[in-house]
Amino acid sequence: VSGRTLAEKVLSRCSGEADARAGDIVEAAPDLVFSHENTYLVNKSFSELRMARPWDPSKIVVFLDHRSPANNAQTALVHARIRQIVKDRGIGSFFDVGEGICHQLLVEKRIARPGQLVLGADSHTTTAGAIGAFAAGIGATEMAGIWATGSIWLKVPETILVSLDGHLDCGCFSKDIALHLAKTLGASGADYKCIEFTGSHLFDTSIAGRMVLCNMAAEAGAKAAVVPADSTIGVWYSGCGTKDWSPVRSDPDASYCSKMTLDVCKVPPMVSGPDRIERSDSVEKFADIAVDQAFIGTCTNGRLEDLVAASWVLKDKKVASGCRLIVAPASRSVLEDAIGMGVIQTIIKAGGTIIPPGCGPCLGAHEGVLAPGEVCISSSNRNFKGRMGSDEAAIYLASPATVAASAAAGRIADPREVLTFDL
Amino acid sequence: LTSEVRVWRFGDDVNTDLIIPGIYLDNYDPINLASHAMEGANKEFARNVRQGDVVVAGRNFGCGSSREQAVIALKHAGVSFVIAKSFSRIFYRNAINLGLPAVVSPDASEVFSDGTAVTVDIWSLVMTSKDGSKAAKLLPIPDRAREILESGGLISYIKKQLREGQPSR
Numbered sequence: 088v089s090g091r092t093l094a095e096k097v098l099s100r101c102s103g104e105a106d107a108r109a110g111d112i113v114e115a116a117p118d119l120v121f122s123h124e125n126t127y128l129v130n131k132s133f134s135e136l137r138m139a140r141p142w143d144p145s146k147i148v149v150f151l152d153h154r155s156p157a158n159n160a161q162t163a164l165v166h167a168r169i170r171q172i173v174k175d176r177g178i179g180s181f182f183d184v185g186e187g188i189c190h191q192l193l194v195e196k197r198i199a200r201p202g203q204l205v206l207g208a209d210s211h212t213t214t215a216g217a218i219g220a221f222a223a224g225i226g227a228t229e230m231a232g233i234w235a236t237g238s239i240w241l242k243v244p245e246t247i248l249v250s251l252d253g254h255l256d257c258g259c260f261s262k263d264i265a266l267h268l269a270k271t272l273g274a275s276g277a278d279y280k281c282i283e284f285t286g287s288h289l290f291d292t293s294i295a296g297r298m299v300l301c302n303m304a305a306e307a308g309a310k311a312a313v314v315p316a317d318s319t320i321g322v323w324y325s326g327c328g329t330k331d332w333s334p335v336r337s338d339p340d341a342s343y344c345s346k347m348t349l350d351v352c353k354v355p356p357m358v359s360g361p362d363r364i365e366r367s368d369s370v371e372k373f374a375d376i377a378v379d380q381a382f383i384g385t386c387t388n389g390r391l392e393d394l395v396a397a398s399w400v401l402k403d404k405k406v407a408s409g410c411r412l413i414v415a416p417a418s419r420s421v422l423e424d425a426i427g428m429g430v431i432q433t434i435i436k437a438g439g440t441i442i443p444p445g446c447g448p449c450l451g452a453h454e455g456v457l458a459p460g461e462v463c464i465s466s467s468n469r470n471f472k473g474r475m476g477s478d479e480a481a482i483y484l485a486s487p488a489t490v491a492a493s494a495a496a497g498r499i500a501d502p503r504e505v506l507t508f509d510l
Numbered sequence: 511l512t513s514e515v516r517v518w519r520f521g522d523d524v525n526t527d528l529i530i531p532g533i534y535l536d537n538y539d540p541i542n543l544a545s546h547a548m549e550g551a552n553k554e555f556a557r558n559v560r561q562g563d564v565v566v567a568g569r570n571f572g573c574g575s576s577r578e579q580a581v582i583a584l585k586h587a588g589v590s591f592v593i594a595k596s597f598s599r600i601f602y603r604n605a606i607n608l609g610l611p612a613v614v615s616p617d618a619s620e621v622f623s624d625g626t627a628v629t630v631d632i633w634s635l636v637m638t639s640k641d642g643s644k645a646a647k648l649l650p651i652p653d654r655a656r657e658i659l660e661s662g663g664l665i666s667y668i669k670k671q672l673r674e675g676q677p678s679r
Contacts, residue, residue: 112654161537226604228608228664450532
């Protein structure tokens with residue numbers, strides 16, 4: 088009998104099964120669940136069950152981030168209803184308008200812990216795998232089911248082992264690796280599977296970078312993506328006063344459905360688009376595509392190191408005439424730290440516009456919606472047709488540095504022209 | 511469970527932004543959502559879809575956002591089945607949980623063209639054109655999903671289990 092993967096270990100523990108294996112269906116009790124504006128839908132389904140309180144409100148977190156602050160009266164009403172739901176149902180933890188994006192806060196505030204089973208009513212729940220949790224997205228109605236019963240049926244997934252080795256070149260970032268992997272795997276290449284990251288490159292990769300990798304795994308259809316607990320994750324949790332976690336790692340002889348290796352020194356700055364994640368290639372292939380809007384932010388790339396990279400590119404530069412740069416910090420803390428470091432000042436001086444912490448224009452709700460015929464280069468995760476507004480707009484995905492370089496050039500540009508290690 | 515209806519055919523990787531674009535998500539009214547169903551993929555769909563019609567698609571149907579409104583929009587537009595080569599995980603669960611049968615077929619998207627009148631029989635696992643000239647194979651719905659569908663969706667399923675006093679779902 089082979090050893091067990093992290094996915095198998097976490098789902099065994101949460102289901103009380105002695106040895107749940109890939110392919111088994113288990114009844115799992117999550118350690119932590121969350122939802123955002125769709126809490127409205129969760130509560131609608133939950134109300135049909137005529138229960139006053141969820142099974143364990145202390146394990147539920149609710150965020151207002153997707154249309155935050157409210158983009159219209161309809162959303163404002165939804166927000167108001169959710170605030171009431173949080174009170175009525177005794178929800179353990181609530182993050183209102185301006186606090187930031189759910190996936191960011193779960194990690195930043197150390198709400199999610201290594202080894203936990205985290206389920207969120209959002210497809211990018213995979214992001215919390217960055218701290219060694221098994222984190223998967225689910226729908227609103229099944230979240231209501233968890234509110235009622237504290238459990239959910241899940242299939243134990245097979246795991247793809249992705250080994251990242253070596254060092255990135257200057258001007259290249261975790262986002263470039265993520266776009267490279269998504270191209271290799273394709274939009275359904277990891278469907279129903281867990282991606283587990285390993286390899287020497289992880290020693291280089293911050294929690295923020297790991298969040299990018301796990302976040303973008305959703306674009307290949309992954310159920311979960313995980314960086315098993317290591318010293319970087321240990322340090323992340325050491326200062327927060329909680330001992331309430333223990334590292335979970337796959338056994339050395341665990342069984343994987345496939346293994347991939349990537350020498351990251353060969354990964355150039357990548358661009359993906361429009362419309363399909365697989366349409367990815369080195370930035371030069373997209374050179375000279377004129378850009379109307381450049382957007383930096385989201386659960387993928389709105390963290391401090393992303394804004395620092397953007398300001399490094401934009402120092403003493405101006406956003407090109409005819410192009411607009413929109414920047415949404417992923418959380419209030421990111422914004423505060425970026426102000427403290429002078430990063431926000433650099434971006435504003437360059438002609439950028441700062442919008443409130445939250446999902447911003449990523450899902451086409453507000454704060455930078457695109458017109459027909461417009462081109463946007465974005466640090467977000469989805470370039471689907473119509474995602475950011477008009478279905479006649481084109482969206483290209485790239486790292487924050489590439490987005491910033493493109494904003495300054497007014498066309499898709501290579502950040503390596505600006506960023507060098509010769510400081 | 512059989513019905514005679516028309517096919518609306520779509521390609522691979524139809525994401526939930528195409529099924530219900532993000533700009534419509536601030537209004538949770540199912541009638542509003544249905545009036546924009548599939549708008550990103552076929553602007554004629556919402557206007558012309560008839561009660562019972564079938565969505566037939568290629569690989570990875572429903573990828574992207576977990577938005578349950580994608581299923582609500584299709585269901586309230588009148589769609590009776592979604593039949594695809596494969597489904598994205600969250601969409602599949604949402605469909606079953608809201609009582610919309612999502613069925614895997616290795617060949618339906620190649621066999622049937624847009625507008626074909628068809629009969630779908632998910633228990634005997636065949637889908638045939640009304641004129642009998644074409645047929646596609648349907649794969650069985652997994653046991654757990656079938657139980658939820660037969661209850662009319664997850665909430666009814668849980669209600670039943672709570673009534674019967676089962677410790678877990």
